[in-house]
Amino acid sequence: MLWNILALVLFKIPDLPHRSSLHRPTRLMSKLTMILALCLVISSQAQARKISRVVIDPGHGGKDKGANRGSTYEKNLALNVAKRVEVLLKAKGMPVTMTRRSDKFISLTSRAAIANRYSNAIFISIHFNAHTSTRQTGVETYYYGEQGKKLAAHVHLRLLSRLKPRNGDTRQRKNLAVLNKTRCPAILVECGYISNYTERKKCLSSGYQYNCAKAIVDGIWAYKTYR
Numbered sequence: 001m002l003w004n005i006l007a008l009v010l011f012k013i014p015d016l017p018h019r020s021s022l023h024r025p026t027r028l029m030s031k032l033t034m035i036l037a038l039c040l041v042i043s044s045q046a047q048a049r050k051i052s053r054v055v056i057d058p059g060h061g062g063k064d065k066g067a068n069r070g071s072t073y074e075k076n077l078a079l080n081v082a083k084r085v086e087v088l089l090k091a092k093g094m095p096v097t098m099t100r101r102s103d104k105f106i107s108l109t110s111r112a113a114i115a116n117r118y119s120n121a122i123f124i125s126i127h128f129n130a131h132t133s134t135r136q137t138g139v140e141t142y143y144y145g146e147q148g149k150k151l152a153a154h155v156h157l158r159l160l161s162r163l164k165p166r167n168g169d170t171r172q173r174k175n176l177a178v179l180n181k182t183r184c185p186a187i188l189v190e191c192g193y194i195s196n197y198t199e200r201k202k203c204l205s206s207g208y209q210y211n212c213a214k215a216i217v218d219g220i221w222a223y224k225t226y227r
């Protein structure tokens, strides 16, 4: 395939109009530049990862409320962001499975089992954070394993650039069931602290929720495209 394209560039594509045969070296250089560009395109395509499905996991649900402050519940915020991620991914033609689509309790092992039904899937668990200190703010991304680490790095970078939060960084968490029981690359995103008054107000806004979702999708796409 590659050799066919190279041969086409070298022998079949007509030269650009030129004034004299003195321009022959220039024409050769332009052909070589085209070959180099083609090689770069082909090699970047070869490096793209195959992702056949994204399993989106809105944290908590039902009797498991997650963190809460006043009338703000982590389980509701997580579902809002997850549904936005679903819409954005489907718009790109990516198959999506949600571990829950309503306020329903799902065990951690069931969530991992849903992800394990698929080959070439990735798993994104969406949460919001809380701390006893009301001053704590920021976005954190957890992962388990090497592929999870790469996925976390891409998603976290986009979260930082879109949300401009305190950088809570990425961390390996070996004790989280949704990460260590999933066989595919898996991450857990903590989209902000609802225990901080200012950050809670942001987390409740549709603009912030959209930006969380967009950053997650952009991160998934970067992971899919680049090594």
Ligand SMILES: [Zn+2]
Binding pocket: 059, 060, 066, 067, 074, 127, 128
């Ligand atoms: Zn949580």
